[in-house]
Amino acid sequence: MPFHFAERIAHAPPSFLEELFRVSSDHSIISFAGGLPSSALIDVEGISEAGRQVMEDDGRTALQYSTTDGYLPLREYIAQRYRTRLGVPASADKIQIVNGSQQSLDLFGKIFLNRGDHVGMERPGYLGAIEAFSLYEPVIHTVPIDEQGLVPDAFERLIATHPVKFFYGIPNSQNPSGCTYSEERREQIAGILSGTDTVFYDDDAFGELFFDGKPRLPVKKYLPEQSVISGSFSKIIAPGMRIGWLYAPPEILKTFNIAKQAADLHSNFLCQMVLHRYLTTHDLDAHIRNIVSVYGRRCRLMCDLLDDLLPTLTHTTPEGGMFMMATLPAGISSRAVFDNGIQEKVAVLPGMPFYIDGGGTDTIRLNFSNADEEKIKTGMERLARVINRLIRS
Ligand SMILES: Cc1ncc(COP(=O)(O)O)c(C=O)c1O
Incomplete structure (x- = not known):
């Protein structure tokens, strides 16, 4: 039967999620496409202990x-x-x-x-x-x-x-x-x-x-x-x-x-x-200092590798956070980098979904918080191969 959804839902912009889902389910792909913080930096033990204490001290309030x-x-x-x-x-x-x-x-x-x-x-x-x-x-x-x-x-x-x-x-x-x-x-x-x-x-x-x-x-x-x-x-x-x-x-x-x-x-x-x-x-400031030092190293590494391996590409130089954006060399499309990247087992996010009025066809977003330094090195080498091949073709 036809479902008569509200008009507003038709206004939702096209999502890239399906493609991203495909990427995240293939563990051989190194992904800079998502936006996840580092799982390794989540204090699972500390949070479990806090959970145990809350349940023991005041579980009935917490569950009400x-x-x-x-x-x-x-x-x-x-x-x-x-x-x-x-x-x-x-x-x-x-x-x-x-x-x-x-x-x-x-x-x-x-x-x-x-x-x-x-x-x-x-x-x-x-x-x-x-x-x-x-x-x-x-x-x-x-x-x-x-x-x-x-x-x-x-x-x-x-x-x-x-x-x-x-x-x-x-x-x-x-x-x-x-x-x-x-x-x-x-x-x-x-x-x-x-x-x-x-x-x-x-x-x-x-x-x-x-x-x-x-x-x-x-x-x-x-x-x-x-x-x-x-x-x-x-x-x-x-x-x-x-x-x-x-x-x-x-x-x-x-x-x-x-x-x-x-x-x-x-x-x-x-x-x-x-x-x-x-x-x-817990000492939140110490925890944040730890996160920031890891992300800072990963961000610098990614910037350095982009400069060394892809000198014709320009990129932002973040002071913090989890993302940077790169502008591709003239004539290279972000969609082609995404599609060819998947074959080379590296994923980046094309810029288009971030531009509601068109644009982003020559930009990609790169996440540096989730992959460790080894993965960043291998992933950037793969990305350089993809982009250099596109430049030559
Ligand atoms: C700029 C920005 N705002 C909001 C969110 C949503 O985050 P959360 O709902 O987990 O607080 C995100 C997630 O990545 C984000 O990047």
């Missing part, structure tokens, strides 16, 4: 229904970390726990966007955000980024010419480009938005992962009441726990909370309690 806003001690922990790390006046009433920061994207879209409303994001932009917002059928505008972040003139033009409800950006180690906004650009963006009705949505999935260990000031510092920050434990503790948060003015959170309650009542309460126990019984 709870409030939509989230476990108060966890929200207090997050707020305290903002105050000490970034010097912003966070408090638990401004923090809402979500099912991974991906849920913030969906619920934010749900509470702000009517069909045809205007929303802005970076070009290239995070695929998961494109997918989440598209279901609410907005008009999505894009603003290009360079190595310093959003291009101010283009950003100003967009804000001046369209009633943009919110602008979604990733100032720290952007996905997919790996670029980080300079401090000057953050101030410029806040200046442009100040006095308008546009909210700045700062997706801070990677802010703890700077290789130099130094935090960057959020746009919120310059625009406190008009911006929100979404955060996540996925990249620093474990993505499978699905715990993230939204840090926002209480007026936004009140509405957000209604949508969250309708969606799932609350996030997994057992995981919230286990996570809080883990955080308060």
Whole structure:
């Protein structure tokens, strides 16, 4: 029988997931295509011990229904970390726990966007955000980024010419480009938005992962009441726990909370309690230093190998995070690199899904967090063979 799905689902962009799935199920392929943190750096023993303690001390509470806003001690922990790390006046009433920061994207879209409303994001932009917002059928505008972040003139033009409800950006180690906004650009963006009705949505999935260990000031510092920050434990503790948060003015959170309650009542309460126990019984900063030193080495190695083996290709040089982006030599298509790469047993992600208005046919995204240094070396040699063969043909 024909199933009459809602029109909005037809607005979901074509996904590359099927092809990625094929790649991840073949273990002989070295994949730089996905976006996984390193499994080896997840503290399985520490998290199991925290789980055991929570069950023993307060299992009945952990396994009961709870409030939509989230476990108060966890929200207090997050707020305290903002105050000490970034010097912003966070408090638990401004923090809402979500099912991974991906849920913030969906619920934010749900509470702000009517069909045809205007929303802005970076070009290239995070695929998961494109997918989440598209279901609410907005008009999505894009603003290009360079190595310093959003291009101010283009950003100003967009804000001046369209009633943009919110602008979604990733100032720290952007996905997919790996670029980080300079401090000057953050101030410029806040200046442009100040006095308008546009909210700045700062997706801070990677802010703890700077290789130099130094935090960057959020746009919120310059625009406190008009911006929100979404955060996540996925990249620093474990993505499978699905715990993230939204840090926002209480007026936004009140509405957000209604949508969250309708969606799932609350996030997994057992995981919230286990996570809080883990955080308060372990040295999070030392754990993050360890992750960052491994990712920093992998990133440098990947950059060096690209420079040595593929000098005609250009790439971003990330200050942190998990991704970099490369622009292929003239005439080489990212789709051909993907298809030929699979035969050579190396996978990269073609840039197209990150460009909603076309583009990306000459760029690829490379993940450096998941493969170890040996795999990075072998994978880059394979990639160089693929691209050099395409150049010669
Ligand atoms: C920029 C960005 N935002 C959000 C997410 C979603 O992460 P999670 O839902 O695990 O917090 C990701 C995942 O890779 C991401 O790269």
